[in-house]
Amino acid sequence: MTDHNRTADTGRGPDSAGPAGGGDQDAARPVSEQTVEAVIRGQLAKALGGKRGMAEAAVPTIAFTGTYLLTTELRTALWLGVGAAVLLAAIRLVQRSSVQFVVNSLFGIGIAAVFALRSGQAEDAFLPGIIYNAVYALVLIVTILVRWPAIGLLIGAVTGDPAGWRANPAILRLSSRLTWLLVLPCVVRVAVQYPLWLFGGSDVVGWLGIAKIAMGWPLQVAALAAMVWLLSRDRTPIEQPAQPAEPGGR
Numbered sequence: 001m002t003d004h005n006r007t008a009d010t011g012r013g014p015d016s017a018g019p020a021g022g023g024d025q026d027a028a029r030p031v032s033e034q035t036v037e038a039v040i041r042g043q044l045a046k047a048l049g050g051k052r053g054m055a056e057a058a059v060p061t062i063a064f065t066g067t068y069l070l071t072t073e074l075r076t077a078l079w080l081g082v083g084a085a086v087l088l089a090a091i092r093l094v095q096r097s098s099v100q101f102v103v104n105s106l107f108g109i110g111i112a113a114v115f116a117l118r119s120g121q122a123e124d125a126f127l128p129g130i131i132y133n134a135v136y137a138l139v140l141i142v143t144i145l146v147r148w149p150a151i152g153l154l155i156g157a158v159t160g161d162p163a164g165w166r167a168n169p170a171i172l173r174l175s176s177r178l179t180w181l182l183v184l185p186c187v188v189r190v191a192v193q194y195p196l197w198l199f200g201g202s203d204v205v206g207w208l209g210i211a212k213i214a215m216g217w218p219l220q221v222a223a224l225a226a227m228v229w230l231l232s233r234d235r236t237p238i239e240q241p242a243q244p245a246e247p248g249g250r
Contacts, residue, residue: 036174058217059085062213067081069206108128133190148166149172152172178227181227
């Protein structure tokens with residue numbers, strides 16, 4: 001947390017606060033490898049929501065899959081999945097804590113219920129997740145191919161300079177590699193779950209549930225950990241634009 005705050009403050013030292021601070025150019029923070037690392041670590045903490053957030057994301061799927069395997073009643077399984085998410089949301093509200101992760105899981109199980117009830121097939125509850133991951137991976141790949149990788153866009157949003165990071169070839173390459181690491185979990189999920197859904201029918205609902213849970217947050221954590229590892233190796237400083245010398249400076 002200290003590193004993140006310290007990194008967020010770079011580029012606006014005491015000298016930039018005065019009238020002669022350089023105007024609009026000083027408003028954007030300089031982009032460096034440390035800036036990228038701060039963004040990734042911040043997103044890691046924000047995305048996971050701790051152990052409780054990860055558990056809340058899995059509970060509705062566990063409730064749906066377990067109930068269907070025990071009863072083979074689609075509507076009962078869906079109602080219990082939705083009910084589990086609603087109960088978790090109610091607990092959060094009573095405790096006056098963030099309901100973000102519960103709302104995400106409630107939205108997901110709601111969409112799954114629509115797909116499954118329309119077809120009457122329990123395995124179709126997993127189809128929205130497969131479609132989401134396929135589309136998400138495709139969008140990320142497009143951002144890499146057009147040389148505006150998604151991680152770079154995130155860096156620009158955080159630093160206040162939407163396109164400044166592209167002027168540094170090293171940051172552009174690093175952002176592309178980091179974005180590929182976001183693509184990988186999505187591709188793995190689709191590669192495993194789509195064949196199960198396509199060829200397995202209702203007999204593989206249990207396997208689909210296991211795959212969805214095992215390839216949810218665990219894969220995301222692994223991808224984000226790989227991003228942090230990539231940032232921690234090869235700590236050669238990335239070139240920065242030349243700064244004008246300060247009068248009497250070092």
